[in-house]
Amino acid sequence: MNRVAQAIRAAAIAPLAVQDGEAVRQYRFAAGFPAFEGHFPGFALLPAVVQIMAAATLVEDWRSAKLTLASVEKAKFLIQLRPGATVVVRCRERTIAGRRRYETSLVVEEGLAASFTLGFVEEDS
Amino acid sequence: MKDRADLTLPVAAERILPHRPPMLLLKRLTACTELTAAAEARFPAESLFADADGRIDPVVMVELMAQTYAALRGYADLVQGQPVQEGLLVGARQVRILGAAHAGEELRVEVRTDGLYEGFALVEGEVRRGTELLAAGTVKLWVREKGGAERG
Numbered sequence: 001m002n003r004v005a006q007a008i009r010a011a012a013i014a015p016l017a018v019q020d021g022e023a024v025r026q027y028r029f030a031a032g033f034p035a036f037e038g039h040f041p042g043f044a045l046l047p048a049v050v051q052i053m054a055a056a057t058l059v060e061d062w063r064s065a066k067l068t069l070a071s072v073e074k075a076k077f078l079i080q081l082r083p084g085a086t087v088v089v090r091c092r093e094r095t096i097a098g099r100r101r102y103e104t105s106l107v108v109e110e111g112l113a114a115s116f117t118l119g120f121v122e123e124d125s
Numbered sequence: 126m127k128d129r130a131d132l133t134l135p136v137a138a139e140r141i142l143p144h145r146p147p148m149l150l151l152k153r154l155t156a157c158t159e160l161t162a163a164a165e166a167r168f169p170a171e172s173l174f175a176d177a178d179g180r181i182d183p184v185v186m187v188e189l190m191a192q193t194y195a196a197l198r199g200y201a202d203l204v205q206g207q208p209v210q211e212g213l214l215v216g217a218r219q220v221r222i223l224g225a226a227h228a229g230e231e232l233r234v235e236v237r238t239d240g241l242y243e244g245f246a247l248v249e250g251e252v253r254r255g256t257e258l259l260a261a262g263t264v265k266l267w268v269r270e271k272g273g274a275e276r277g
Contacts, residue, residue: 002176034173038145040211047148048214049188056184068225069183072262075217116217 007034008054009061013086016061022092023062027054031083046081051114054089055104059120062091067120073101075116079108087113132204138164141199142192143211147173150188151234154196160238162197164189170228179228186222186260187214190250193234198268212268215245220262230254244268 011033014026029036029046036044052072060067081087086109091102099119106114138144138151156163166189168175174182191214199209226232233253240247245267252260 002182003173004182035148037147039148040143041145043211045213047188048191048217049184052184052187053182068222070222072184072187072217072220072222075220077213077215080213 004035004050004053005057008050008057016058018062022090023058024088024090025058025061026086026088028086029081029083033083036083044083046085048075048077048114051077051081051087051106052116052118054087054106055091055102055116055118056120058089059091059102059118066123068123069118070121071101071117071119073117073119075114077114079110079113081108081113091118134200135165136200136203138192138196141196141203141209143199143209144192144195149192150185151192151196154193154200155233157197157200159201162193162200162236164193164196164234166232166234167230168226168228168232172228175228181226181228183222183225183260185226186252187217187220187262187264189232189234189252190220190236190248190260190262190264191266193236193250194238194246194248194264194266195268197236197238210269212266214264215267216265218263218265220260220264222260224254224257224259226252226254226259232259239263 011027013028016025035050039047088107091104094101102118135153135155137153152165154164168181174185195212202209236248236250248264
């Protein structure tokens with residue numbers, strides 16, 4: 001596991017829950033979160049790729065499987081997430097064109113922060 | 126005024142990007158036109174995105190494409206003697222990740238601008254290790270126009 005994935009899991013402030021077929025977990029990305037450093041000096045923003053990783057780790061933990069990200073589709077990053085942001089990540093499994101996908105939303109107090117659909121390859125154990 | 130030789134490619138990424146380590150993922154910009162660019166990246170073993178085996182999280186492919194386009198714009202700013210403008214990755218579509226990168230490997234990122242409108246750019250990107258395609262797709266970026274307003 002890389003340090004960003006470790007830090008994402010450590011940023012969880014509530015356990016993973018499954019509600020109406022969706023995996024849900026809440027995070028708080030404090031000022032010391034490693035990916036804020038250098039992104040950007042003087043104005044820290046949570047990188048979009050970290051938002052994707054938050055969903056990817058949620059799906060891994062939900063499915064109890066080692067997964068490799070294989071696709072990112074229909075991604076929109078709508079709200080800049082600053083240090084201290086509290087984010088609710090939701091992932092729902094869908095079958096799209098015969099392939100398993102995970103539709104994801106990230107929601108903050110101001111509204112929908114990001115949405116995207118992820119595809120994975122399950123790694124051999 | 127800087128010597129024009131300072132603007133000769135390849136240019137170190139830190140000269141043309143607002144990112145800094147550990148989130149500065151590119152090493153240098155190696156080629157650039159008005160609409161296309163190529164850059165190199167090499168992740169160290171201590172990268173935030175490297176696991177204990179040196180495998181790099183595949184999500185970085187999206188960021189590599191975004192930073193390479195940002196480098197294209199940053200180089201244009203540099204050539205014009207302007208400060209490097211900030212920009213943000215605001216979207217991605219149909220990004221396929223076909224293979225994993227590892228620490229120490231030389232990666233090449235190529236981007237081509239597909240469209241520009243109202244401060245937004247649609248960019249086709251590819252990441253390769255040698256001739257092997259590791260990722261391809263389209264990213265959308267917002268770049269602050271000179272003297273332009275904040276993006277919400």
